[in-house]
Amino acid sequence: MIAAVLFALSWVVSLFDTSGMFHVVHVVWYLLRSFTFEDPPRQCSFNDADLDVPRHVSDIVVFAIVSMSQLPQGPGGPLSLGSFVWMPLTVHLVMGYPTPVWYVVVVSAFMCMAVSQTPQLLLVCTHLLWGIYHGCFKKWSLRVAALLHLCFAWTTFEFDWVSMASGLLAAEAKYRMMYAPHKTVETLSYISILGVWSSYTWVWTLIPFVSNFTLFGWSKRWRYTDKVWYDADVCIFIGILLTAFGVSWFGPGPTVGPTSA
Numbered sequence: 001m002i003a004a005v006l007f008a009l010s011w012v013v014s015l016f017d018t019s020g021m022f023h024v025v026h027v028v029w030y031l032l033r034s035f036t037f038e039d040p041p042r043q044c045s046f047n048d049a050d051l052d053v054p055r056h057v058s059d060i061v062v063f064a065i066v067s068m069s070q071l072p073q074g075p076g077g078p079l080s081l082g083s084f085v086w087m088p089l090t091v092h093l094v095m096g097y098p099t100p101v102w103y104v105v106v107v108s109a110f111m112c113m114a115v116s117q118t119p120q121l122l123l124v125c126t127h128l129l130w131g132i133y134h135g136c137f138k139k140w141s142l143r144v145a146a147l148l149h150l151c152f153a154w155t156t157f158e159f160d161w162v163s164m165a166s167g168l169l170a171a172e173a174k175y176r177m178m179y180a181p182h183k184t185v186e187t188l189s190y191i192s193i194l195g196v197w198s199s200y201t202w203v204w205t206l207i208p209f210v211s212n213f214t215l216f217g218w219s220k221r222w223r224y225t226d227k228v229w230y231d232a233d234v235c236i237f238i239g240i241l242l243t244a245f246g247v248s249w250f251g252p253g254p255t256v257g258p259t260s261a
Helices: 002-014 022-033 058-069 081-095 101-117 119-132 138-156 161-177 181-191 206-215 218-224 234-250
Strands: 043-046 049-052
Touching: 002 081, 002 161, 002 181, 022 138, 022 161, 058 119, 058 138, 058 161, 081 101, 081 119, 081 181, 081 206, 081 218, 081 234, 101 119, 101 206, 101 234, 119 181, 119 234, 161 181, 181 206, 181 218
Parallel strands: none
Antiparallel strands: 043 049
């Protein structure tokens, strides 16, 4: 819950400025954070014996990708908090979880229109990677992510307090997200109503936002169910993207000025 609130606050603050200090703050905060805790030993007991649980190096890559893709709103990064409204549908389609037919039909139609107008909202789909995250190597996840942010720090460096505050809140939110990513993403899908009103695509997100409450608690299924595709529901998600980009590329452009009867 705290991670979701911090993430939302970071987005609100970012509305007042660009991301001039965003990468730099991430580098510093991640490095400092990596020295404030110890990764606990991953063991389980079986027949009075302590067995080592396998560690997954892929977690380092997962965290780095999520961290780099979640940039603040504005010229430095197009992601809006309102984009999280599409996470419940995306998770259920990609993972093949059973979902009411009416929900898939209605929300998919609205998502097609939203993506056709704002393709960058698909950056939020990087949070799907939390589905294969195991919580290993948190220290090195932060350090590798810091190194990656350092590689891009020169592209946005411009000192200002607003972007520093936004970056600090975002960095702490992502760190806390490592401990409960599934629940945080679900919470963000409900807080996303704050971001809906900042985009001209709000008309396509209101009904999906209300519909998401019919799936309340879906993060538990996402966390505890095997990470496999159960059926061809992922084809629906691919169809949404193809339709959305088709509308965007071949549909009529925006109308300028009044139209004649």
